[in-house]
Amino acid sequence: GAGVSQSPSNKVTEKGKDVELRCDPISGHTALYWYRQSLGQGLEFLIYFQGNSAPDKSGLPSDRFSAERTGGSVSTLTIQRTQQEDSAVYLCASSPQPPGHLGNTIYFGEGSWLTVV
């Protein structure tokens, strides 16, 4: 597709259930990021994938959170045993190069709105 695609766009889940959020980056983009944004707040870094390198997982808030990126393309963010404080918009982004490269542009998807009840 033309942009970063995320699914589902909205998810309501019961506390304690597991959820999976999917991200399809722009074709050819080697870098993929997951961020979390709570209502009216800034973006909280979760995880970063770059090519075949080991991901930077330093932003994952707990061991209930995990992410993988298969074949250097699609990524899945999994939240196990969801809690109410996990409610937020989960934003995926991709870029053709690492974020520090000159002229690099990062493109965000529309986000997956997660509500834990």
Place this chain on the structure above:
Amino acid sequence: GQQVMQIPQYQHVQEGEDFTTYCNSSTTLSNIQWYKQRPGGHPVFLIQLVKSGEVKKQKRLTFQFGEAKKNSSLHITATQTTDVGTYFCAGITTDSWGKLQFGAGTQVVVTP
């Protein structure tokens, strides 16, 4: 760890007025980026600044990167209603190329 702070958190502007939002980092940045997020939308990349003291303009928007590469500013002249949204700065340090750290953003409201 690195922290990126933005001020003000909210900016209420009369249409036609100018305003500035500021971004400060606790550590030296290799580069800084600015994003705009419209209400209900996702962040959209505006610009990247790399050099110490760099100044870039996009129409009514002027972006600056401080000499010490620890702060940045966004100045908007003759504000229009289309400028409504939240403006985020995001910084990268040389030892963390992937961790783009976002500030909390400045939410801009424009009164006609």
